[in-house]
Amino acid sequence: MSAPPGRAAAGKTAWLLPLLLLGACAAPKERPFRAQPVEAAASSPHFAAILAEVRVHLPQHDRAETLEIASEAGLRRISRRGDLISDGTREAPSLSFRGPTGVRILGVLHRGEALIEPHPMGGLKVTLQLPIAAYIEGVVAAEISLWSAQPAELEAQAIAARSYALGTLLKRRRRLSDPSLATLEGSTQDQAYRGAFEPDSNAGSRSAARRLHRAVSRTEGQVLFLEGQPLAARYSASCGGHTASLTQVFPSPISAEQNLEGAPCAGCQTRAEKEDPSDPRGPLRWQVTFSRADLRTLASNLGIGSQLLRYELGQLDPSGRWLSVVLVGDRGQKEIPAGALRAELGHGRLRSTRIVSSWPHAGDPIEAGLQLEGLGHGHGVGLCQEGARDAAQLGWDARRILAWAYPGTELRDLGLPSRP
Numbered sequence: 302m303s304a305p306p307g308r309a310a311a312g313k314t315a316w317l318l319p320l321l322l323l324g325a326c327a328a329p330k331e332r333p334f335r336a337q338p339v340e341a342a343a344s345s346p347h348f349a350a351i352l353a354e355v356r357v358h359l360p361q362h363d364r365a366e367t368l369e370i371a372s373e374a375g376l377r378r379i380s381r382r383g384d385l386i387s388d389g390t391r392e393a394p395s396l397s398f399r400g401p402t403g404v405r406i407l408g409v410l411h412r413g414e415a416l417i418e419p420h421p422m423g424g425l426k427v428t429l430q431l432p433i434a435a436y437i438e439g440v441v442a443a444e445i446s447l448w449s450a451q452p453a454e455l456e457a458q459a460i461a462a463r464s465y466a467l468g469t470l471l472k473r474r475r476r477l478s479d480p481s482l483a484t485l486e487g488s489t490q491d492q493a494y495r496g497a498f499e500p501d502s503n504a505g506s507r508s509a510a511r512r513l514h515r516a517v518s519r520t521e522g523q524v525l526f527l528e529g530q531p532l533a534a535r536y537s538a539s540c541g542g543h544t545a546s547l548t549q550v551f552p553s554p555i556s557a558e559q560n561l562e563g564a565p566c567a568g569c570q571t572r573a574e575k576e577d578p579s580d581p582r583g584p585l586r587w588q589v590t591f592s593r594a595d596l597r598t599l600a601s602n603l604g605i606g607s608q609l610l611r612y613e614l615g616q617l618d619p620s621g622r623w624l625s626v627v628l629v630g631d632r633g634q635k636e637i638p639a640g641a642l643r644a645e646l647g648h649g650r651l652r653s654t655r656i657v658s659s660w661p662h663a664g665d666p667i668e669a670g671l672q673l674e675g676l677g678h679g680h681g682v683g684l685c686q687e688g689a690r691d692a693a694q695l696g697w698d699a700r701r702i703l704a705w706a707y708p709g710t711e712l713r714d715l716g717l718p719s720r721p
């Protein structure tokens with residue numbers, strides 16, 4: 302069990318100080334962003350390989366019958382013929398495509414190389430080989446609104462995304478006989494990635510592209526470490542007032558080796574007080590009603606009968622976030638992690654596990670349906686994008702934002718090139 306958020310171990314308390322000062326910040330001040338250099342870490346061949354290029358699978362193209370790819374070979378229509386891939390002029394077990402600025406798949410630019418191969422379930426499968434900077438730019442563009450983002454917010458998100466990539470690929474490489482095949486999913490299963498951000502002729506769009514590029518290049522090689530290892534730094538849209546502990550929300554062997562505590566989020570706390578829960582556009586407060594049919598499906602999927610009779614509170618974290626819930630059906634009951642409940646009911650509907658009220662209440666019979674009201678959007682671990690935006694607007698730099706969002710971490714500069 303992790304220590305309660307806000308009670309970090311000795312040596313980690315320095316990270317809490319900036320939080321206490323939120324709201325009493327000095328005027329925004331941009332200064333050169335420097336991280337601690339790490340000579341020994343830079344010598345790792347895994348680090349060097351990952352911080353040069355990453356493999357990214359694009360699940361949105363899985364099992365496509367045909368794809369149009371523009372590359373240095375021109376515009377090609379790719380299809381599968383048995384176990385082979387054909388672009389109309391060549392047939393091979395797999396085909397790769399590249400170009401001076403990358404490739405376009407169905408019109409979307411990817412600043413790297415594309416490998417097309419048969420998908421095991423039929424159709425095509427696309428995997429990119431991207432310079433990490435190109436990948437990070439794509440992730441940041443997919444994750445936050447570039448138009449209004451402050452430089453510190455972009456830099457913090459870039460470092461978090463790079464740390465996630467390094468920490469995750471490192472674990473995957475160590476499990477593979479051919480480490481070069483370690484791959485990230487180009488979706489929220491790992492990190493959202495929808496291709497390169499291409500500005501249009503609008504001045505604001507071009508400015509956003511410049512700020513994005515600058516944030517990624519200024520933080521090049523910078524990675525969060527926790528307990529001596531790169532942290533696969535998770536982040537979420539909004540924590541709802543308090544971020545969550547990594548090991549409490551993801552109690553898997555993968556996360557067990559690193560224990561990231563939660564932290565209060567002044568930005569979300571302030572916003573939550575102002576928002577109307579019935580306004581679907583509000584990023585923090587939400588309410589949702591699950592019908593009897595929804596709950597019948599839930600009970601059936603969990604094998605506890607054909608009706609959900611009631612629910613009981615399971616484990617809560619110190620901020621009140623649900624960690625588990627006991628569901629009682631007409632043919633049994635089951636305690637499941639709150640994250641699994643979100644997966645069952647839909648991440649878009651049950652937006653977070655920071656549930657603050659329900660109707661009926663816990664323990665009372667469910668008859669017509671179940672209404673839940675909560676705060677935040679996402680799993681709540683690590684960087685809260687809403688909170689980071691508020692902190693950046695108050696003048697926090699990226700280092701300070703990251704020290705708050707990832708208590709106990711060190712920001713290290715691996716000093717490795719990652720230019721596209």
Ligand SMILES: [Zn+2]
Nearest residue numbers: 540566569685
């Ligand atoms: Zn927050």
